[in-house]
Amino acid sequence: MVTRRDVASIVGLGAGLGAIGAVAAGALASPAVAQAADPNESTFARIRRTKKMRIGAVGGGAPYYMKDLASGQWKGFYVDIAKALADDMEAELEITETTWGNSVLDLQSNKIDIFFGLNPTPKRALVVDFSVPVFNNAFGILCKKDFKPKSWAELNSPDVKIAVDQGSSHDQVVSRLTPKAQISRLKSADDATAALQTGRVDAQCLITMLSLTVLKKNPSLGQFVLPTPIFATTSNAGFRRENDKTFRDYVNTWIDFNKGLGFIRNAIITNMELVGVTEADIPPGVSL
Secondary structure (H helix, E strand, C coil): CCCHHHHHHHHHHHHHHHHHHHHHHHHHHHHHHHHHHCCCCCHHHHHHHHCEEEEEEECCCCCCCEECCCCCCEECHHHHHHHHHHHHCCCEEEEEEECCCCHHHHHHCCCCCEEEEECCCHHHHCCEEECCCCEEEEEEEEECCCCCCCEHHHHCCCCCEEEEECCCHHHHHHHHHCCCCEEEEECCHHHHHHHHHCCCCCEEEEEHHHHHHHHHHCHHHCEEECCECCCEEEEEEEEECCCCCHHHHHHHHHHHHHHHHCHHHHHHHHHHHHCCCCHHHCCCCCCC
16 A cells, blocks of 8 residues: 555655656766767767758859859758758758968868868878869960960970969879979969969969859950860869868768769859859860
8 A cells, every 4th residue: 555655755756766867868968968069079979969061162163163142042052962961961951151361271271171172182191181082173264355375385494474272183293394484473263364364474384174164244345265284184072181081971972972973063053054164165185
């Protein structure tokens, strides 16, 4: 027979167990709190915990990145690719505006988790990691109308003025291939294009896809030249260097899988068409 005292004891025991449970729950919660504050938490673990993946995007970098100034919305094939990657990681995509030249610094300072559109150079490889290639590309030259060099050797002259966006892969290429030229290193690719348009330089070094896009918007600017020998490169994703390579390895698997499905090629072609560039506009010697 259960008495009132027995009931009281059971209730008391329940309250005690509740207190113990609360302590236990707090103990279980504390590792999560510690993890959130852990400066050594890997990028992969942070994305999975927060459900957010951070990328950098370059304003004026069409068809890679395009920002609608009215709505603030981002477009471009690397935006589409990053969004699909975030979706597969069950994460929300967060976009921070950057420049080609500052993207590596943004990775190093943990402002972003990944940056699509980096050419893997030895200098960059000293400080960041790279994914497998997303697609192939080549460096070209936008030239004023009365200037049409055929080779990098012709560009490598003290009489030639070349504009580049400082710190970019374009900067590194002309520094290596045309050290004798007069190189104007400007803040952005748009600034370099403006220098060409106003006649302050003879040419601008740009990756082929960006060159074609610029000329479609402004055909009077001049002409596109693919100097010989063709200096082909790849467009890759960059990662902050860390001991845990899980995120890099996952992205590599994801890229290869989606290249096989044709998703990445379709994203590139579709966004090129948005800026008036078709696959037929890509010069011989350059393939995706």
